[in-house]
Amino acid sequence: MADPRPYEKLLSLADLLTPSAIRAAATLGVADHIQAGATTSAGIARAADAQPDVMDALLRHLTDIGLLSATGGDDREGGGDGGERHFALTPLGEPLLTDHPTGLRRVLRNDSMIGWGAQSLLRLDHTVRTGEPAHAAVPGGGYWETVNNDPSFTAEWAEQALTADAAQDQPLAWGAQHIVEDYDWSGVGTVADVGGHLGAILIGLLRAHPDLRGTLVDLRHVAEQAGARFARSDVADRATAVVGSFFDPLPKGFDVYLLSAILADWSDDDAVRILERCREAAGRDGKVLLADVAMPTGGPAVELQYRSMMPAPSRSVTDLERLCDRAGFDITWRGPVQGPRSLVELTPRPGPVTPESADAYRERGGDRG
Ligand SMILES: C[S@@+](CC[C@H](N)C(=O)[O-])C[C@H]1O[C@@H](n2cnc3c(N)ncnc32)[C@H](O)[C@@H]1O
Structure with missing residues (x-):
């Protein structure tokens, strides 16, 4: 009725x-x-x-x-x-x-990082219209820029770093243990953990691979906290953190550039830009380890929640490989997809790469694959 x-x-x-x-x-x-x-x-x-x-x-x-x-x-x-x-x-x-x-x-x-993230739901119309998270429409930057640069979030980052210290002996979240265990780190001397957050994965990697040294690159608040965590950890002599954006040139010369759970927060065009910055920094001899996470979306409610905050919560490995191809990489190793986590090793394709603008790419009709 x-x-x-x-x-x-x-x-x-x-x-x-x-x-x-x-x-x-x-x-x-x-x-x-x-x-x-x-x-x-x-x-x-x-x-x-x-x-x-x-x-x-x-x-x-x-x-x-x-x-x-x-x-x-x-x-x-x-x-x-x-x-x-x-x-x-x-x-x-x-x-x-x-x-x-x-x-x-x-x-x-409302003033916590999660609470601030949830406020994107108030402008779901923006997301439905544009596919962007609503925070992208806020002057001054998106979600990560705000929580990393607004001083009102510094205390929460410091608290999170202490919580992360306490959890450091637990298994890594979202299948990140596969990064530590399934990739062949023998012969790798240096790793740059790009967007490495509070350093849990880098600490896990350095503990498991005693010959490895690592540098984490992330935005200001989180990189500062990661640096402080490294200094009080048992890998202090092999880990450093630097403040930087993966949309700007990255530190050069590392053997491996790790991108773990990064691309979901970015549109295809931005994801290609991030991959290109890694490619430039890796030069001819470096590799990129793309360790992506495909968030399991259930019904429309979960999907809308995710989409209000991130443009691509669950790209398939095929989707990812198309982006890597656009950024000038060959796939040189694929790990098994385990739960939400995939692992793909990328090698810069030989020869000069002329970066293609997003507009030219769209005009050409999208993916080559
Ligand atoms: C979803 S977290 C992933 C963290 C970590 N790699 C992992 O696997 O757990 C995304 C990370 O990207 C960082 N980030 C966001 N924008 C960035 C930028 N422009 N440059 C560098 N890092 C950025 C965030 O601060 C955050 O630490």
Whole structure:
């Protein structure tokens, strides 16, 4: 039977208020302030450095949706005198505590890296129209540039680096262990880990291959934290980190340039640019190890979530090899595809490569393959 009230249903499906209220509470630390003993709206507002009247409205909405309970005071809207009301966390509100084992507060904070990433969903129209993540439309750069250059993210990077230290003996995530174990690193003296993040893979590689030396290249905040991690690690004498962009010339002369889980964040044209920078740096004698990850997309909800943040979450190996061909590489080794992870060794094709502009490429009709 047709829904009798499509207007109300649609409005409720599209409502931004409740998600925004929960995220505001997570950002402002409402649960922590309540747990620390501030139970009135004035007290919670003071602790959160917020406006008491708006905080009061937020707390009442959180009560309406079951994250808080309220006792005492009168219902102002019902004509009461607005006397002191005391708020407490319900079991539904408890995961907003910073030290809750789910770590949910960080996911929901507007000012965390994950929370900032999720805000791309608010401009899904941009992604659907252009195929770009919505962050690409924000002045000042995309997601990675923002979290790596905006000083408000430095503390979170430092925290993440300490968490990464604690996890360094665990297996590497997303099948990255295959990079360490399946590629033939014998005879390789130096590796550049391009976009190497906090250095987990480089540390794993250097531990497993004692003759190998490595340099990580990444944007500012993360490269600084990776450098600090290397300095306090057991491979300190063989690992360095430099600040740089893979859209600019990369340090030259490494035996292998590792690109692990990088290309999904970039369009085909940008991915070819990144591969070309590696090719130029590798020169005639170097190799590139493309260790890509194809994110498993399920139904449309997961697909939209990914697409709002990255242009190509799950390229096939064939897709990747076409990009490598465009960038002037031959494929000289293929590892087995294991779960989401593929490994392909690339060797710069002999002879001069005339970089082809993206426009010329499109005019020519796309892929050669
Ligand atoms: C998805 S992470 C992959 C990290 C790591 N390679 C791995 O496999 O776990 C992408 C990395 O690319 C880095 N990145 C983004 N834009 C970059 C740029 N223009 N130049 C260098 N690194 C960049 C990010 O800071 C981040 O560390």
